[in-house]
Amino acid sequence: MAKKGMGLLFIRGFKFEQIFQVITALGKVWHIEHFTCANCNLPLGTKNFYERDGEAYCEEDYHKIFAPKCAYCNGPIVDKCVTALDLTWHPDHFFCAQCGRPFGDDGFHEKNGKAYCRQDFLDMFAPRCGGCGHPILDNYISALSRHWHPECFVCRDCHQPFGGRSFFDHEGLPYCETHYHAKRGSLCASCQKPITGRCITAMGKKFHPEHFVCAFCLKQLNKGTFKEQNDKPYCHPCFVKLFG
Structure with a gap:
């Protein structure tokens, strides 16, 4: 800590007059010109000084040598830190x-x-939601090699949550079963339900075998035994009866 020179002592001889200026500091008495900074050797005089390991330092050198350094500017920190x-x-x-x-x-x-x-x-660093693209700050769902806010992990088409049910991956995005098959063109054209087994492809559409029926008598049809009229399939007898 900074200390001050304690004062000056004047001594007068008996037959001659001589003045000695001395400083009392660090528990010793010094000629004023000999009380100097341990680093720069400049006289301290009666200025404030700092003591370290029994030696005196001027304020500037003490901070330069012993004060903590700022990680940004590398300058000494002499006040708040x-x-x-x-x-x-x-x-x-x-x-x-x-x-x-x-x-x-x-x-x-x-x-x-x-x-x-x-x-x-x-x-810069928080994981981004695969749905909204905003940072994820709390709970998340990990799926399709991405993180998602729970409220953002929904069917890409109908935006309905999966609620514990399975989801389907189409081009890296989650879909419910219905819209997954819609994307892949595997919904039955009759019942609009997914086709997961055998199917019949006719009139540019896909059908469950049991749903590919005559539009008039509802008899089940085979792919090669139907007639088409106005984008509807008919068995041969019904087609003749209705359209000649």
Whole structure:
């Protein structure tokens, strides 16, 4: 800590007059010209000085040698100090590494030895939702090699949640069973339900075998034994009866 020279002592001889100026410091008495900074050797006089291991230092050299250094400017810290990331900083030099703004009430977040404000940290490093693209801050679902907000993990077409049911992957996106088969063209043209087994392809559409029936008598048809009229299939007798 800084200390002051304790004063001057004047001594007068009996037959001759001589004045000696001395300083009392560090528990000793010094000629004023001999009480110097241990580093720069400049006289300290009666100025404030700092003591370290029994030696005196001028204020500038003491801070230069012994004060903690700011991790940003490398200058000595002589007043308030911020300790973070195992380093010391001037308070006004500890700011977001991305935007340069000082940290607010949210504090800071660390990544690779750098400090970031909450917004920049989330923008740069938080996982992005595969649905909305925004940062994920809390619970998430991991699926299709991506992370999702729970409310964003829904069918891409109807936007209905899966609610514990299976989902189907089409080109890296989740779909309910109905819209998955719609994307793949495997919905029955009659009942609009997915076709997961045998199917009949006719009139550019797909049908469950039991749903490919005559539009008039509802008799089940085979692919090669029907007639088409107005985009509807008919058995041969019904076609003749209705259309000649």
